[in-house]
Amino acid sequence: MKSIIPALAVADIEASIRFYTEVLGFSTQMTLPGPDGSPVHASLGRGEVSVMFGRIDPAQTHDQAPLGRGVALYATVGDDEDVDALFAHARAAGTTVTQEPTDQFWGMRDFGIADPDGYVWLISKETAKRSEAEMREAMLTGAPAD
Numbered sequence: 746m747k748s749i750i751p752a753l754a755v756a757d758i759e760a761s762i763r764f765y766t767e768v769l770g771f772s773t774q775m776t777l778p779g780p781d782g783s784p785v786h787a788s789l790g791r792g793e794v795s796v797m798f799g800r801i802d803p804a805q806t807h808d809q810a811p812l813g814r815g816v817a818l819y820a821t822v823g824d825d826e827d828v829d830a831l832f833a834h835a836r837a838a839g840t841t842v843t844q845e846p847t848d849q850f851w852g853m854r855d856f857g858i859a860d861p862d863g864y865v866w867l868i869s870k871e872t873a874k875r876s877e878a879e880m881r882e883a884m885l886t887g888a889p890a891d
Contacts, residue, residue, distance in 0.1 A: 752797040754805075754812055755862045758784040761798045764861050765789050768838045769831075769868075771796070794820060813863025821853075821869050828870040832856045850883035851875050 755761045758776075762784075765771040771789040779785035779800070787798045801812075822828055832846050835858050843865055844857030855869035875883075 748795070750795045750797055751816075751818060752799060753816075753862070753864055754801050755798045756801060756812065757861070758787050758798050758800060760861050762787055762789065764840075765796065768835050768840055768858075769866070792823065811863070813859065813865070817857075817865040817867055819867045819869065821871070824871075826870065828854055828856070828868060831868060832858075848872060851880045 753761075762773055762776075766773065766789070769791065771791040771794075774788040774790050774795070775786075776784040776788075777786040784798075785800050789796050789798075796818075822831065829846055835856075836842060841859040842857070843859055844855070844867070846854060846856040848854050849869075852871055852873040852875035853869045854872045855867050857865055857867045859865050
């Protein structure tokens with residue numbers, strides 16, 4: 746495999762494009778219009794990350810409601826990005842917060858938000874290098890992050 750690109754069924758592609766571009770900083774790579782002119786597919790990207798959207802198609806088993814259930818997308822930001830500033834921007838935009846920024850025992854700081862269809866994004870940044878042994882010990886002892 747070379748990459749994994751989530752293809753998410755969404756209720757409103759235009760609303761999803763707005764959320765992903767305005768809140769998470771993605772750019773639109775491509776949209777395909779349907780017969781009525783509104784998009785039936787969109788591809789967006791941010792750095793090396795891509796995501797695609799498609800209209801709900803009742804004929805497809807993977808497109809059935811409820812949308813967003815059981816899906817969490819874990820994304821890391823670059824060393825030069827401020828994960829807390831990204832969280833503040835998302836909150837100011839009225840995004841549903843599923844987890845406040847938290848320092849994790851495995852050496853990451855992350856927060857969780859939900860997109861308009863309920864797909865959860867966990868946005869993370871490495872704050873410390875942790876060995877597997879250090880992570881196991883912290884998990885077993887319940888030790889907080891440094």
